[in-house]
Amino acid sequence: MENKVVAAALIAVGLTAGGFFPGYYYYKTHADARSVLVKGLAEQNVKADLAIWNLKIVVSGNDLQETQQKIAAQAKQVTAFLQKRGFTEPEITVGALETNDLMANPYRDNTAASTSRFILSQTVFVRTDKVDAVADAVSQTNELVAQSIVLENQTAAYFFTKLNEVKPAMLKEATENARQAAHEFAQNSGSKVGKIKTANQGVFSIQPRDDPNAYEPSQINKKVRVVATIDYFLED
Numbered sequence: 001m002e003n004k005v006v007a008a009a010l011i012a013v014g015l016t017a018g019g020f021f022p023g024y025y026y027y028k029t030h031a032d033a034r035s036v037l038v039k040g041l042a043e044q045n046v047k048a049d050l051a052i053w054n055l056k057i058v059v060s061g062n063d064l065q066e067t068q069q070k071i072a073a074q075a076k077q078v079t080a081f082l083q084k085r086g087f088t089e090p091e092i093t094v095g096a097l098e099t100n101d102l103m104a105n106p107y108r109d110n111t112a113a114s115t116s117r118f119i120l121s122q123t124v125f126v127r128t129d130k131v132d133a134v135a136d137a138v139s140q141t142n143e144l145v146a147q148s149i150v151l152e153n154q155t156a157a158y159f160f161t162k163l164n165e166v167k168p169a170m171l172k173e174a175t176e177n178a179r180q181a182a183h184e185f186a187q188n189s190g191s192k193v194g195k196i197k198t199a200n201q202g203v204f205s206i207q208p209r210d211d212p213n214a215y216e217p218s219q220i221n222k223k224v225r226v227v228a229t230i231d232y233f234l235e236d
Contacts, residue, residue, distance in 0.1 A: 040178030048158035051134040157217040174228035194233035
C-alpha cells in the first residue's frame with residue numbers, strides 16, 4: 001500500500017514537471033499495467049560536411065549577341081573568383097544559359113523592351129566539402145559586385161551527410177538515459193525494472209546548433225537529436 005502511495009505521488013510530480021526531467025529523460029507510469037514509460041534524449045553537436053552554393057548571374061541588353069558575350073565573360077569571372085579561393089574544377093559547374101526575350105511576351109511592356117529586350121541568366125554551381133571556404137567566399141562576393149556582376153541569387157546551403165555514422169552511439173546513449181530514468185522511478189516506488197514492453201527509437205532530427213529559429217541548411221554548425229521511448233514492465 002505504501003509503495004502505491006509513493007508511486008502515485010511521483011506520478012503527480014512528474015505530470016506537474018511537464019514531461020522531461022532536467023537533463024535527458026522523463027517518465028510516466030501505467031499503474032494498471034504495472035509498467036513505466038520512459039524517454040531518453042541524446043544530442044550531439046556536428047558540423048556540416050557538404051556545401052552547395054548557387055551563384056546566379058543576370059545580364060540584360062537590347063542586342064542578343066552582345067548580351068551573350070557579356071554573360072559568358074561574367075561566368076568566367078565568377079569561375080576565376082571561385083578558383084582563387086581554392087575551389088577546383090570538379091567542384092565548379094556552369095549551368096545552362098537561360099534567355100528571356102521580352103518581345104516574345106504577349107503581355108510585354110514595349111517601353112521597357114525598347115531599352116532591354118533580352119534578359120539572360122546563368123548559374124554557377126559549387127558543390128564541395130570545403131564548407132568553411134564557402135562561408136568565407138560568400139562574405140567576399142562584394143568583389144564580384146565591384147566588377148559590375150549582378151548576382152540575383154547566391155544562396156549557400158550546408159548539409160550534414162554522416163548521420164548514419166553517429167546513429168549507433170546516439171541510440172545507445174538515449175537508451176541508457178531511458179533505462180536510468182526507469183531505475184530511478186523503480187527505486188523510488190519500491191519496484192524493479194523488468195523486461196521491455198515496447199520500444200521506439202524515435203526520429204533523428206538535425207537542427208541549428210546556436211539559433212533554433214534559424215533556417216537549418218544556412219547554418220554550418222548543427223545539432224543532431226533523437227528521443228528513444230521505452231516502456232518497461234515493473235516488478236515487485
